[in-house]
Amino acid sequence: MKLRFSRKTLGIPYAVFLVCFVIIPMLVIVFYAFTDDEMHFSFVNFGKFFSDPTKLSTIVYSLVIALLTTAVTLVIAYPVAYILARSKMQKKYILLLLFVTPMWINFVLRVNALREILAWAGMLGEANYFNTILGMVYDFLPFMILPLYTTLSKIDGSLYEASADLGGNSFTTFTRVTVPLSMPGVLSGMTMVFLPSMTNYVVSDMLGNSKVTIIGKFIETYFGTDWHMGSMIALILLVIVLASTLLTGGFQSEHNVRGTTV
Amino acid sequence: MAEHIIELKNVVKYYDDTLVIDNVNFYVNKGEFITFLGPSGCGKTTTLRMIAGFDLPTSGQILLNGKDISLLPPNKRPVNTVFQRYALFPHLNVFENIAFGLRCKKVVNTYENDKGDRYSRKEKLSKKEIAEKVKKALALVDLEGFEKRAVSTLSGGQQQRVAIARAIVNEPEILLLDEPLGALDLKMRKEMQIELKEMHKRLGITFIYVTHDQEEALTMSDTIVVMADGVVQQIGTPKGIYDEPANAFVADFIGESNIIIGTVVAPRKVRFCGKDFACVDDFEVNEKVDVVVRPEDIEMCAPESGMLKGKVISVVFKGIHYEITVQVGKFEFVIQSTQSRCVGDLIGMNIAPDAIHLMAQRHTTNIFDGVITKRNTVEFAEGEFECDVTQLYPGSHLDEEEYLITKEGEKIDLTGTEVRVEVSPADITISDDENAGGTMGHIISMIYKGDHYRLIVRTPEEEEDFVLATPDLWNENDYVSVVIPKDKIKLTLKPAEEKR
Numbered sequence: 001m002k003l004r005f006s007r008k009t010l011g012i013p014y015a016v017f018l019v020c021f022v023i024i025p026m027l028v029i030v031f032y033a034f035t036d037d038e039m040h041f042s043f044v045n046f047g048k049f050f051s052d053p054t055k056l057s058t059i060v061y062s063l064v065i066a067l068l069t070t071a072v073t074l075v076i077a078y079p080v081a082y083i084l085a086r087s088k089m090q091k092k093y094i095l096l097l098l099f100v101t102p103m104w105i106n107f108v109l110r111v112n113a114l115r116e117i118l119a120w121a122g123m124l125g126e127a128n129y130f131n132t133i134l135g136m137v138y139d140f141l142p143f144m145i146l147p148l149y150t151t152l153s154k155i156d157g158s159l160y161e162a163s164a165d166l167g168g169n170s171f172t173t174f175t176r177v178t179v180p181l182s183m184p185g186v187l188s189g190m191t192m193v194f195l196p197s198m199t200n201y202v203v204s205d206m207l208g209n210s211k212v213t214i215i216g217k218f219i220e221t222y223f224g225t226d227w228h229m230g231s232m233i234a235l236i237l238l239v240i241v242l243a244s245t246l247l248t249g250g251f252q253s254e255h256n257v258r259g260t261t262v
Numbered sequence: 263m264a265e266h267i268i269e270l271k272n273v274v275k276y277y278d279d280t281l282v283i284d285n286v287n288f289y290v291n292k293g294e295f296i297t298f299l300g301p302s303g304c305g306k307t308t309t310l311r312m313i314a315g316f317d318l319p320t321s322g323q324i325l326l327n328g329k330d331i332s333l334l335p336p337n338k339r340p341v342n343t344v345f346q347r348y349a350l351f352p353h354l355n356v357f358e359n360i361a362f363g364l365r366c367k368k369v370v371n372t373y374e375n376d377k378g379d380r381y382s383r384k385e386k387l388s389k390k391e392i393a394e395k396v397k398k399a400l401a402l403v404d405l406e407g408f409e410k411r412a413v414s415t416l417s418g419g420q421q422q423r424v425a426i427a428r429a430i431v432n433e434p435e436i437l438l439l440d441e442p443l444g445a446l447d448l449k450m451r452k453e454m455q456i457e458l459k460e461m462h463k464r465l466g467i468t469f470i471y472v473t474h475d476q477e478e479a480l481t482m483s484d485t486i487v488v489m490a491d492g493v494v495q496q497i498g499t500p501k502g503i504y505d506e507p508a509n510a511f512v513a514d515f516i517g518e519s520n521i522i523i524g525t526v527v528a529p530r531k532v533r534f535c536g537k538d539f540a541c542v543d544d545f546e547v548n549e550k551v552d553v554v555v556r557p558e559d560i561e562m563c564a565p566e567s568g569m570l571k572g573k574v575i576s577v578v579f580k581g582i583h584y585e586i587t588v589q590v591g592k593f594e595f596v597i598q599s600t601q602s603r604c605v606g607d608l609i610g611m612n613i614a615p616d617a618i619h620l621m622a623q624r625h626t627t628n629i630f631d632g633v634i635t636k637r638n639t640v641e642f643a644e645g646e647f648e649c650d651v652t653q654l655y656p657g658s659h660l661d662e663e664e665y666l667i668t669k670e671g672e673k674i675d676l677t678g679t680e681v682r683v684e685v686s687p688a689d690i691t692i693s694d695d696e697n698a699g700g701t702m703g704h705i706i707s708m709i710y711k712g713d714h715y716r717l718i719v720r721t722p723e724e725e726e727d728f729v730l731a732t733p734d735l736w737n738e739n740d741y742v743s744v745v746i747p748k749d750k751i752k753l754t755l756k757p758a759e760e761k762r
Contacts, residue, residue, distance in 0.1 A: 158349035161316050164336040165343045166363035166432065176362070180353045 032231035045232035055218070055233070062215040063240075065129070065204075066197040069136040073144040073193050074186065076137065081148035081185075082178070085155075096149060103142045111135055111206050118207065128208040135207040136197045143192040151185030152178070195241055266328075267292040267436060267468050268313060273322035275308055275492075282308050283319070284492040290436075290470060291485075295462050297471040299479040300489035301515070306472045307346075307440055309489070313470065314343050314438050326435075337366070341436040342429035346444060348421050350413045356424055357409035360399055363432040364392045399431035402461065419450050426461070436468045443478065455482055476516050480504065488512050504556075509621050510716075513554040514709045520560075520595050522712035524553040524620070532620060534712075535590050537569055539613060543620040552621040552711070557585070557598040559617030568610020570595075574603045593712040628690070628728055632683040632753070634676040638664055640753065642683050643726035645701020645744070649751040651676055682754045689750035690730035692719060692742040699743035703728065705736055719744055 036042045049055050080099060084092050102110060114135055118124045123131060155178065163173040199216035215237055222230030266289040275283035283305045290296050298306035311317040312324060315336030324332045331339060342363070350359050364387050372382040387395075400406055403423035413421060422442060429437055439458075443451045459482050462469050473479055479486050480500040488495040488503060488511075496508040507513035510521055524534035526545045531538050534553050545551055565571050572590035579585075579602075586597045588609060595611065603609060632642035638660070640649045652658045654676070657669035666674045693699060703719040706727075715735065719728040719742060728744050736742070 156347075156349065158345050158347065159351060161314075161336070162343070162345060162349040162351070163362070164316075165314060165341075166428070167337045167366035168362070169337055169366075172366055177351060181351075 029231045029234055032227050033235045034232075035228060037228070045228050048229065049232055049236065058213055058218055059215055059236070059240075061213070062198050065133060065136070065212075065214060066194050069133050069140065069197040070190050070194045072133065072137050073141055074190065077141060077144035077148055077189065078186075081145050081152050085149055085152035096145075099145050100142045102139075107139065108202065110139060111203055114138060115206050124207075125209040125211075128211045131207040131209075132204045132212045132214075135203040136193075136200070139200075139203060140193040140196060143196075144189040147188040147192065148182065148185040151182045155181050191245060194244065198241070199237065265292040266290065267326065268470070269323075269325040269328075270309070270313075271323040271325065273309075273312065273319045273324065275305075275312065275317065276320045282492050283312075285322070286489075286492075286494055288487055288494060288497055290468060293466055293468055294484040295459070295469045295471065295482060296485045296487065297473060297479040297483040298487050298489055299473060299476060299515075300495075302474055304489040305492040306474075306487075306489050308492075310343075310438050310440055310470060310472050313436070314341055315339050340434055341438055342432050342434040343438040343440065344422075344425050344429050344442045346440045346442070348425040350421055350424055350428070352413060354413070355409070356400075356405070356411045356413060356416070357396055359413060359424055360396045360428045360431050361392050362428065364395055367432065395431055396427075399427040402430065402464075403427045418445055419454070422446065422454065426458075430461070430465060430467075434467065436470060437465075439469065439471045441472055441474070443473075443475075451478075458482065480516070488515065490515070506619060507554060507621065510552045510554070510623075510709055510711075511707070513552075513619070513621065518557045518596060518598070520555045520557065520712060521709060522553045522555075522593060523623070524551050525549070526551060526620070530615075532618065535570055535593050539569065539618055540615040541618040541620055542616050543618075545620055545622070550623055552623055554619040554621060555595075555613055555617060557596045558583075559613060560595060560597045561612045561614075562586075562597060562599060562601065562603065563610045563612055565608045565610045568612055570611040570613075572609060572611065574605050574607045574609060577603060577605055591713075595712070628683075628685045628687065628730075630683040630685075630726060631756075632681050634679040634681060636677045638666075638676065640681060640683060640751065643701050643703075643728070643744075644721045644724055645699070647700035647746055647751055648748045649753060650748060651753065654679075654681065654753055654755055680756045682756055684752040684754070685728075685746055685750060687716070687730045689746060690728055691745045692717070692730065692732065692736070693745055694740075694742060696743050699745035702741060702743045705738050705740045705742060708736065708738055 033045055034041055034043065036044050084096050084099075089095075115124065118131055118134075159177055159181070160173055163177045168176065198214065199219075201214055201217035201220060204212040204214050204217060215233065219230050219233050219237070222233060269289040270286050273283055273286045274281070286305075286309060298309055300306045308317060312319050312332075315331075315334060315338075319332055322332070323330050326339070326341075351362065354362070368384045368386055370382050371385050372380055374380050396409070397406075400408060403426055405420065405423050405427065408416075408420070408424075413424060416424065422445075425442070442458075443454050446454060455478060458469075458471075471479075471482065483500055485497065486500055486503050487497050490511050496503055496512045498506075503512065504516055507516060507519075513519045513521060522534045524532045526547050526549050527533045527538055528547060530541055530544065532541050532545075532551065532553060533539070562568075570590050572588040572595065574586055575589050575594070576587040577584055580598075583598045583600055584602045586599060586603055588595045588597060588611065590611070597611070630642040632640040634651060635641055635646065638649075638651045639646050640651075641647075651666060652660065655666065655668045655674070658666050661667050661673070666676055668674060692705075696702060701721055703721040703726075705717050706720045707718040709716045711731075714731045714733050717730050717732060717736065719730065720726070730744075
């Protein structure tokens with residue numbers, strides 16, 4: 001007997017998966033966020049969140065830490081990716097690999113190692129915010145380098161030549177050709193770093209000596225005691241993430257339209 | 263004498279260890295349309311890139327208006343390039359693409375202050391000036407109103423025009439064009455050829471054009487530089503190059519031609535196909551020459567009144583003429599004529615003396631440096647060939663242990679002896695079977711010589727060339743093995759070796 005699947009039947013497992021692991025949990029979160037202890041519909045968590053200065057300042061802290069992390073990673077990663085992409089070196093893949101291999105080593109191990117180094121240097125507990133950002137930069141650097149390297153190496157070399165030919169020196173070529181053409185990579189790298197640094201509280205816990213609370217940590221704490229508040233914070237984070245993705249994603253698609261062919 | 267705007271002096275270029283430009287010398291007159299013509303890999307684009315400044319010569323000089331610019335970066339040279347695949351900036355619209363060069367530019371403006379003192383200042387062009395210049399450039403390439411368009415929405419031809427506008431808006435002294443029409447379809451190409459020629463007249467600047475299309479070169483250029491293998495083969499006007507090709511390569515590359523081997527039998531008299539022909543070129547008597555006859559220069563007549571008599575073996579209609587192939591003995595001639603003939607017809611052919619071009623033959627023997635191995639074979643050109651080593655010492659022979667015994671009875675171990683290897687082109691054959699011959703190489707050139715093909719087979723690593731003659735048709739770039747019979751390899755000791 002011959003088995004025949006239509007496209008629709010083949011889609012069923014995925015639909016089941018999406019419903020079970022995405023839609024239902026999401027609905028559960030929304031349900032918890034907008035109910036009180038007696039499971040009655042209420043806006044009380046919403047109100048509590050926006051009237052509590054600690055909660056608001058945590059959000060702001062998280063944003064600032066994430067933004068700083070992203071900025072520092074970008075500043076470090078761009079030159080590395082640029083040099084690797086433009087070099088004619090035969091062994092450049094090995095270099096790229098070296099920059100990326102930390103990704104393959106267990107995350108907790110890496111953070112622990114850094115913690116030991118900081119403790120040895122006497123910095124643990126002294127500069128909590130600095131340590132947190134340092135740890136995040138260290139952890140997320142490969143996520144910035146890879147997309148940057150990919151876009152930069154895809155830029156047609158003749159465009160650099162065209163710029164030089166038209167009288168552009170290396171600075172003009174960089175600002176007016178390289179940077180705009182590498183924007184898709186910059187944006188996806190930024191997204192890849194910004195989102196985890198908002199939520200990854202392992203780094204802030206271990207390196208910030210548990211003195212730095214970011215939004216991810218917050219959610220974790222609340223799910224021990226108050227599921228309704230925890231859900232509300234998770235929902236607010238979701239909105240922030242969605243907004244930032246839409247913002248950067250919007251830029252990206254415009255670039256793709258202009259960047260096709262030629 | 264016209265002013266030389268660009269002059270190349272003894273320019274040599276190596277990419278890593280590969281020689282791509284071998285001592286090129288020529289000049290370009292101000293205002294002329296000059297074309298570098300040659301097959302791919304001949305070094306024409308590299309030459310252009312060195313003039314633009316993207317590649318620097320390994321040695322030699324490039325002079326612009328008499329000044330050495332060999333090492334100047336591209337942004338400091340008053341030349342602009344139209345790139346092969348246009349290289350338009352995908353993130354900028356048409357206006358910004360064209361304005362790119364103008365925005366980089368600084369001009370010296372002179373002012374007068376209140377006291378009447380004059381002073382000058384380096385300034386960027388104003389927005390208004392840029393807008394005006396871009397508009398003019400767009401008008402010149404017939405793209406008015408395209409300012410706001412994204413380059414990706416343009417057709418190939420339109421992108422081509424933007425690329426030209428982007429270059430000429432900077433008013434360069436020289437416009438470099440690197441196979442600019444390669445990506446366009448035939449009709450578009452023809453139109454652009456005429457437009458580029460018009461533009462050249464209107465702008466009055468020097469155009470340096472690179473193409474592998476001989477027809478394009480002949481139509482557009484004032485001067486053509488024919489290149490092959492990194493060497494300039496001939497420089498001349500289109501007509502000069504077509505009518506008087508300097509060698510068989512040029513004759514074969516530019517237009518169709520019949521190339522036959524002939525012998526000069528008397529002053530201004532050459533013999534080929536068993537007949538003596540009057541010609542206008544002077545060569546030494548008894549010299550072997552390549553005889554070139556253009557297909558349109560052969561007149562057909564009645565069999566009995568022709569200098570040559572032959573049988574038509576194929577007739578192809580080509581639109582404006584017929585291409586008729588005629589067999590004369592073992593030679594084949596191609597004739598282009600507006601008159602048709604039938605296959606099988608016997609016809610006579612006449613060739614006027616000034617239509618017979620004689621050229622000195624190159625590569626008459628193959629000479630290599632070789633080394634004798636332990637097995638009494640000879641190693642050269644990346645391969646090992648069996649040979650007769652006794653020819654190195656007259657009267658010698660080999661003993662049972664394969665040692666050479668000279669006439670005087672002296673025993674010599676030849677291992678490592680450096681020798682000169684000579685092989686005649688007629689003695690080399692090639693084969694598809696990679697084990698058949700002593701070495702392998704790619705066919706890099708193939709010229710039909712009336713009754714046979716003259717091939718050049720080049721070994722991949724050391725780039726040693728074998729010149730050979732074969733009646734069979736092969737394809738360029740075929741990877742073949744080179745077969746040389748043992749008794750056809752002529753060995754001589756190198757002078758240095760004899761002294762030792």
